[in-house]
Amino acid sequence: xxxxxxxxxxxxxxxxxxxxxxxxxxxxxxxxxxxxxxxxxxxxxxxxxxxxxxxxxxxxxxxxxxxxxxxxxxxxxxxxxxxxxxxxxxxxxxxxxxxxxxxxxxxxxxxxxxxxxxxxxxxxxxxxxxxxxxxxxxxxxxxxxxxxxxxxxxxxxxxxxxxxxxxxxxxxxxxxxxxxxxxxxxxxxxxxxxxxxxxxxxxxxxxxxxxxxxxxxxxxxxxxxxxxxxxxxxxxxxxxxxxxxxxxxxxxxxxxxxxxxxxxxxxxxxxxxxxxxxxxxxxxxxxxxxxxxxxxxxxxxxxxxxxxxxxxxxxxxxxxxxxxxxxxxxxxxxxxxxxxxxxxxxxxxxxxxxxxxxxxxxxxxxxxxxxxxxxxxxxxxxxxxxxxxxxxxxxxxxxxxxxxxxxxxxxxxxx
Amino acid sequence: xxxxxxxxxxxxxxxxxxxxxxxxxxxxxxxxxxxxxxxxxxxxxxxxxxxxxxxxxxxxxxxxxxxxxxxxxxxxxxxxxxxxxxxxxxxxxxxxxxxxxxxxxxxxxxxxxxxxxxxxxxxxxxxxxxxxxxxxxxxxxxxxxxxxxxxxxxxxxxxxxxxxxxxxxxxxxxxxxxxxxxxxxxxxxxxxxxxxxxxxxxxxxxxxxxxxxxxxxxxxxxxxxxxxxxxxxxxxxxxxxxxxxxxxxxxxxxxxxxxxxxxxxxxxxxxxxxxxxxxxxxxxxxxxxxxxxxxxxxxxxxxxxxxxxxxxxxxxxxxxxxxxxxxxxxxxxxxxxxxxxxxxxxxxxxxxxxxxxxxxxxxxxxxxxxxxxxxxxxxxxxxxxxxxxxxxxxxxxxxxxxxxxxxxxxxxxxx
Numbered sequence: 001x002x003x004x005x006x007x008x009x010x011x012x013x014x015x016x017x018x019x020x021x022x023x024x025x026x027x028x029x030x031x032x033x034x035x036x037x038x039x040x041x042x043x044x045x046x047x048x049x050x051x052x053x054x055x056x057x058x059x060x061x062x063x064x065x066x067x068x069x070x071x072x073x074x075x076x077x078x079x080x081x082x083x084x085x086x087x088x089x090x091x092x093x094x095x096x097x098x099x100x101x102x103x104x105x106x107x108x109x110x111x112x113x114x115x116x117x118x119x120x121x122x123x124x125x126x127x128x129x130x131x132x133x134x135x136x137x138x139x140x141x142x143x144x145x146x147x148x149x150x151x152x153x154x155x156x157x158x159x160x161x162x163x164x165x166x167x168x169x170x171x172x173x174x175x176x177x178x179x180x181x182x183x184x185x186x187x188x189x190x191x192x193x194x195x196x197x198x199x200x201x202x203x204x205x206x207x208x209x210x211x212x213x214x215x216x217x218x219x220x221x222x223x224x225x226x227x228x229x230x231x232x233x234x235x236x237x238x239x240x241x242x243x244x245x246x247x248x249x250x251x252x253x254x255x256x257x258x259x260x261x262x263x264x265x266x267x268x269x270x271x272x273x274x275x276x277x278x279x280x281x282x283x284x285x286x287x288x289x290x291x292x293x294x295x296x297x298x299x300x301x302x303x304x305x306x307x308x309x310x311x312x313x314x315x316x317x318x319x320x321x322x323x324x325x326x327x328x329x330x331x332x333x334x335x336x337x338x339x340x341x342x343x344x345x346x347x348x349x350x351x352x353x354x355x356x357x358x359x360x361x362x363x364x365x366x367x368x369x370x371x372x373x374x375x376x377x378x379x380x381x382x383x384x385x386x387x388x389x390x391x392x393x394x395x396x397x398x399x400x401x402x403x404x405x406x407x408x409x410x411x412x413x414x415x
Numbered sequence: 416x417x418x419x420x421x422x423x424x425x426x427x428x429x430x431x432x433x434x435x436x437x438x439x440x441x442x443x444x445x446x447x448x449x450x451x452x453x454x455x456x457x458x459x460x461x462x463x464x465x466x467x468x469x470x471x472x473x474x475x476x477x478x479x480x481x482x483x484x485x486x487x488x489x490x491x492x493x494x495x496x497x498x499x500x501x502x503x504x505x506x507x508x509x510x511x512x513x514x515x516x517x518x519x520x521x522x523x524x525x526x527x528x529x530x531x532x533x534x535x536x537x538x539x540x541x542x543x544x545x546x547x548x549x550x551x552x553x554x555x556x557x558x559x560x561x562x563x564x565x566x567x568x569x570x571x572x573x574x575x576x577x578x579x580x581x582x583x584x585x586x587x588x589x590x591x592x593x594x595x596x597x598x599x600x601x602x603x604x605x606x607x608x609x610x611x612x613x614x615x616x617x618x619x620x621x622x623x624x625x626x627x628x629x630x631x632x633x634x635x636x637x638x639x640x641x642x643x644x645x646x647x648x649x650x651x652x653x654x655x656x657x658x659x660x661x662x663x664x665x666x667x668x669x670x671x672x673x674x675x676x677x678x679x680x681x682x683x684x685x686x687x688x689x690x691x692x693x694x695x696x697x698x699x700x701x702x703x704x705x706x707x708x709x710x711x712x713x714x715x716x717x718x719x720x721x722x723x724x725x726x727x728x729x730x731x732x733x734x735x736x737x738x739x740x741x742x743x744x745x746x747x748x749x750x751x752x753x754x755x756x757x758x759x760x761x762x763x764x765x766x767x768x769x770x771x772x773x774x775x776x777x778x779x780x781x782x783x784x785x786x787x788x789x790x791x792x793x794x795x796x797x798x799x800x801x802x803x804x805x806x807x808x809x810x811x812x813x814x815x816x817x818x819x820x821x822x823x824x825x826x827x828x829x830x
Contacts, residue, residue, distance in 0.1 A: 057472065075503035077764040080523070088490035091569055108495070108523035110764060112802060152764035154506055163817045168805040170815055175761035175801060175808050180815035181828060189820040197825050346590035349492040349525060349567035386590060387527060387802035390583040393590050400585055400595035402578045405604040410612050413596060 113384035121217030131204035147176035209314025222258025247308030249319025256322035277362025279303035307355035351386035528799035536632035546619035624729025637673025662723030664734025671737035692777025694718035722770035766801035
């Protein structure tokens with residue numbers, strides 16, 4: 001199969017590198033690298049209709065637009081990452097007073113979060129370059145996704161986590177057969193140690209904002225939004241507005257990249273407007289967006305939405321641009337609104353973890369503030385299952401009443 | 416659309432009832448009711464190839480073989496129940512020394528368990544008969560599934576649970592907007608109260624082993640196994656052996672019913688052999704299978720696999736028959752083996768809850784005991800996500816080591 005991966009460019013200085021010349025960030029300034037495809041060849045050899053013909057119900061249906069070779073592991077969970085459902089919860093749309101609302105739910109991914117998209121591509125790349133061990137620093141979804149995708153194809157994964165990580169989250173990593181090292185230090189120390197070990201042992205590192213292929217995995221969500229929603233919208237519609245929860249900035253950057261790929265191919269007539277949503281307690285990127293410029297200043301993150309709780313976002317610059325370049329914006333919401341959003345989504349049958357519900361909380365605020373008009377078509381990305389953080393769910397809803405085992409007691413409480 | 420639901424028959428006395436004449440169990444002896452389709456008309460009007468043409472990636476692709484009308488709620492999680500992936504974990508097959516092993520993983524269902532299949536059909540039936548409230552007694556997956564499927568279409572759900580139910584499991588029900596009543600009593604009291612309330616308030620009751628439509632939802636897994644595996648097997652192959660974890664017996668009865676439907680249509684040349692697997696600590700149905708007869712005697716269930724921990728199974732007779740009539744058997748496994756099975760499945764990227772891993776534990780024992788030969792094709796049904804019970808997962812694997820944040824410490828621990 002032909003390979004359309006042309007080169008890397010640095011997101012900061014613009015330097016170009018061949019596909020095999022660099023592995024992680026820009027050697028000059030440490031900037032995140034963008035993957036550039038050979039759009040001219042792709043335009044000639046592919047057409048938008050081609051994807052809908054592909055039988056594979058996973059992100060691998062977009063193999064021609066990915067910078068890796070089709071991996072082995074067919075018939076394993078590696079080939080079930082992506083191609084997640086888009087729901088149309090009309091009751092929520094009515095409540096918000098908007099015409100068209102879609103929610104893309106990432107829970108059915110193999111490890112129940114959006115992060116499987118990135119890990120699937122990173123594991124495919126590791127197989128391709130013959131890396132025997134793939135490594136990440138993570139306490140949560142990214143680590144679980146790497147461990148799960150590596151297990152799917154029998155590859156080794158090593159996960160560094162701060163020793164304060166919740167034992168329940170660690171258990172999932174170990175079940176997937178990953179080697180987990182609990183670092184007697186904070187997340188940044190685990191991150192730095194994972195990179196030191198990577199260089200020393202010749203491992204392949206998945207860290208977000210470091211490995212350029214994570215965004216390439218995440219961009220597949222944009223392709224799906226295009227195939228499942230945008231291509232089916234009537235002519236003359238306003239462009240889609242996409243709400244995305246933002247922590248380190250890699251998901252919003254990846255989705256933006258996907259839309260840019262489609263635009264470069266001429267397959268996207270209107271660039272969607274991308275709105276990033278952060279917790280008020282972890283708003284480093286939103287701060288930069290509203291203050292201007294591209295300098296990301298660290299915060300002391302405090303939010304119950306642990307998957308987007310980040311002091312210094314590692315993909316902040318591209319995340320700011322995702323909103324700026326598409327006419328979008330950044331919205332911040334308090335944790336209370338995130339808990340409300342969990343309950344709102346639950347009432348239409350979507351069980352979201354706090355970080356996933358944050359995007360919906362942002363939509364609620366955007367409607368209140370008239371950023372979203374009734375005729376703006378809106379898609380909310382819900383990035384992970386509520387089963388990932390049941391403790392937060394318990395805070396989102398009232399307790400159930402205890403009753404005597406009698407019909408009279410049932411009648412009394414239901415009044 | 417034509418409706419092929421012919422009548423009910425009682426699984427104990429064989430009495431027949433029209434589709435609208437009874438609602439739950441047999442009025443004469445309380446036996447579970449079987450749904451009988453109009454197989455002669457179906458044979459004339461349908462063909463096996465028809466299903467693969469249907470675009471809907473859910474159990475609703477089998478609408479013609481279901482006793483309900485196609486429900487509304489398109490674009491909601493109701494239309495994402497079923498059509499779960501079948502994995503082919505070759506490393507596990509090699510380890511077991513068998514040629515063909517498939518694992519059907521029910522985690523991607525909307526509420527992450529097999530129970531969504533039953534709840535989807537029950538909610539469709541509730542919509543069809545105009546029932547405003549659907550009710551169940553459950554502490555776990557069945558309650559979550561009913562709450563989630565009802566929420567998907569804006570229907571009301573009431574869940575009765577013993578007050579000892581884990582708050583984390585209850586939280587999910589409340590997030591889905593269900594009314595949860597914690598009964599100051601045990602599960603049986605919650606069950607009985609739910610039925611009393613059903614009759615009193617005119618609600619529609621989903622209870623397993625009571626409502627005949629739950630098995631009709633569960634049979635769709637058999638249709639999928641047929642479509643995804645059996646139809647693709649080469650001619651002359653030995654029949655498929657299917658391993659199913661068994662608690663109250665409704666899943667194995669439902670899957671058996673699905674295969675019987677296909678056989679009645681003449682679309683299944685070889686009936687699969689069905690092997691039920693129970694925890695040693697909750698083996699009422701296995702006991703009856705091996706002792707002979709159909710009398711189910713209650714046990715004092717004690718197993719960590721809470722989803723199959725049952726004192727008196729409510730669908731035991733049909734569950735015994737599922738194995739007897741297909742040349743299968745019942746296998747019991749200790750909790751230790753269930754924990755091992757969680758770790759084994761995890762290492763190929765499948766994260767199963769204890770009840771789900773029990774089926775795989777049964778396969779391991781069946782291979783050891785020569786019940787399964789190397790050339791027996793085998794499918795293991797994994798009924799729910801490990802995220803449903805992370806506490807059990809923590810027992811299944813060793814703890815991770817804590818290390819100083821230095822490369823020397825990494826080297827030392829990896830030796």
